[in-house]
Amino acid sequence: MSLSEIATNDMHGEKSAYFDGWKAYDRDPFHPKKNPNGVIQMGLAENQLSFDLIEEWITKHPEASICTPEGISQFKDVAIFQDYHGLAQFREAVANFMGKARGGRVKFDPNRIIMGGGATGANEMIMFCLANPEEAFLVPSPYYPAFDRDMRWRTKVKIFPVECKKSNNFQITKQALEDAYQKAQEQNIKVKGLIITNPSNPLGTTMNRETLKSLVSFINEKNIHLVADEIYAATVFSSPQFVSVAEVMKEVKCNPNLIHIVYSLSKDLGLPGLRVGIVYSYNDDVVSCGRKMSSFGLVSSQTQHLIASMLSDDEFVDNFLAESSKRLGKRHEIFTEGLANVGITCLESNAGLFVWMNLQHLLKDHTPDGEMELWHMIIHDVKLNVSPGSSFHCSEPGWFRVCFANMDEDTVYVALKRIKKFAGNGQKEGEPAKAKRWKNNNALRLSLSSRIYDETVMSPTMIISSPHSPMPRSPLVRART
């Protein structure tokens, strides 16, 4: 007897070629001692930099666990609690944390907090609430690949990409939105909303206030929903400051019934295993219906209890947010400086757990195939599992998302060494150096010494943009044959 259509289509997205990178890693995972030549995992957007802060807090607060002598008296009540409203303290703590992650510039109402099975479940749930099968959501590209599964697979909602381009640093333009909207109309596709990820995955950038305001005006004008996936909100490590849709709503005329935020603790706190997904909606009916739907993916009450305790501790939260941000900033700097030293630029970014690396100059062909070829080389020869831009539906080949926060510092340097080796392999014969690259805002940063990776990060004042590089080869790095 056959299974359902949903069970037999490929909308889960796992048959894609992109799993090659994962397979390569699984077969041959890097370990500093046991397998120093293995594949380094740089395809997982995880935040592993601040566990010590959490572990320290938990050690000091045994009552946060229902399994300790201090917390056991709560065991029964917590174990039996399956109310889809969630523990009141949990909702309050999460609302408190969300506000603090936005610098206290906005307050969140605990009664609008709905649980979801991780952000994965939250994204699917909000689609079930807002759109019917065959209706569509506009999604600016490049976007997180799993949106294809989360938003479409069981809901049958369509994704309509809004192309963003390098020429303006992948910012979403009103024009691009209008074009996409028009195109949908022409194809008789009903657009129910727009989903944005801010800070962006894979770009690592925060949306500027003006753009956000124009998006809110756009959706308000078209009377369509805006879902803002803000799961990287607290991974912002440098300016500009994060501006949430929650703030912009106050500044632009809009119907609050159209505004919804998806959140999670997977990135900001580094706790993806705990499956803490949140839907926060300004629409009362969505809150009401979403809450009923949350039964399909409630957060374990054991986890709700832990999170409630932790995030109610203002001192912990304030300290964590500041320290985590600092560590991410430092890691980002080490990595981008290291890349720049070998002539690899990244989109300038101030958030996220990854960089959006530009390897366009290494492509043999400026085509998706060219990108795949380069990618395979990176996986199998350089032995880094990075994610090719086409998996993010980027319209321009040559971009790669590279994660930097899921490893210790030593591993970062190993990765940089390998990149350096790969990048410093000679200029293609007959290919002239392209002068315009030197004028790039993200100027090539040349190292004076190949030992740069073992020392503290070079200060910007030492950056040389001279074409007279001390490095023997062209800064125009090129793919190895």
Place this chain on the structure above:
Amino acid sequence: MYGMSNQQQILLSKIATNNGHGENSPYFDGWKAYDSDPYHHIENPNGVIQMGLAENQLSFDIVEEWLLKNPKASICTMEGMSEFRDKAIYQDYHGLTQFRNAVAKFMGKVRGDRVVFDPNRIVMSGGATGAHELVTFCLADPGDAFLVPTPYYPGFDRDLTWRTGVKLLPVICESSNDFKITRKALEAAYEKAQEEKTRVKGLLITNPSNPLGTVLDLETLKSIVTFVSEKNIHLISDEIYSGTVFGSPGFISVSEIIEEMECNRDLIHIVYSLSKDMGFPGFRVGIVYSYNDDVVNVGRKMSSFGLVSTQTQHLIASMLSDDEFIENFISKNSEKLSKRYEDFSSGLYEAGIRCLKSNAGLFFWMDLRRLLKEPTPAAEMALWQLIIHKVKLNVSPGLSFHCSEPGWFRVCFANMDDETMEVALERIRSFVKKDLSAKRQRWQDNLKVRLSFRRLDDPHMMSPHSPIPQSPLVRART
């Protein structure tokens, strides 16, 4: 939804605006009554006692004792902290190996080790709620149907149909044969679907049954497996009460039947959870166990929408890997349920209330047909309102379980302490006494011995020469 403007309705999806969640039904009155006036033995002794929640609150002490002795089971204790980051970062939808191993082992032990479960077939989901929806998404397309014997758990309407677009078609079971599922009833339901041009994709059974509290006998199970094989449709066996069996006959799982019969295993799937057997509904440990490789594969991918928190996976893995603990828990839990069942049912018997003979579950299937003014749904609702507001017990009316005959009520007994149970029994006794004196005449006219009542060997029950001055059906206590 009420209160929504037309414009609002257009803004949201059809799923968001239909009543597929099932909460607009009048049956929520009982919950509201309880919420607004909850019983507390000191603070609110006249409040409504919650008897509508099928929870197992009897064995927490065994679990708590184990936890204190096994601090490594928590990733938050000093002893367990070294596991914290690995677990916190782990989001693989295969689930922790130790978790799958431990759950598979527990499932086997609950079935007396008569069958072995393969950890690689264990798929996680957001509670049994998520498990049912997941399996439905895997097996059926919108417009397809599942057959479900009545009476059945009201949540199935939401879990299997709300977001999936799949239908549930009842297989009518009747009190005349203790609500057994007959081949005839299955065929009739299947036929009806054919006539309506609805494609039947499977049959969903709950064994042990909610709300009946009974287990399926060997004959019935075999006939069910034969039926699905012949029709080439799926069988989903919801076995979430498998560890709540407290008396004979013993529980027979579909996993045992398929070892004894020729059948296409690709059609067989089990839904499980730790919510009832262990009393952990808050932990959202839902399991889909399928004998169909494709369902395991795709189900696993779908499980991303409702994985079990790794903090909880780790706790459960530790606990259920401890053979001594499991064996002790299973037997003590069963003993406590049995005792509670005995105490309650003898109290009910004394009050002249009869229930379907049962040996599992966390509830009674109480027969109050004789208290109905007339055998109609409206009369059941009226009686129910009376029980909620005057007797102040939140019980669940049979019609909410799609029972084809009015007058049956599900009454939970394992979600309270002994004291509360006594209070509930006392209220029932008073109610029946009052009701009896009002209806005495009618009852004497209709007097019949009901063989379904469990105390068949009780001399008082059998003999018409009862030492009890009133009708043997009722025993008034002052």
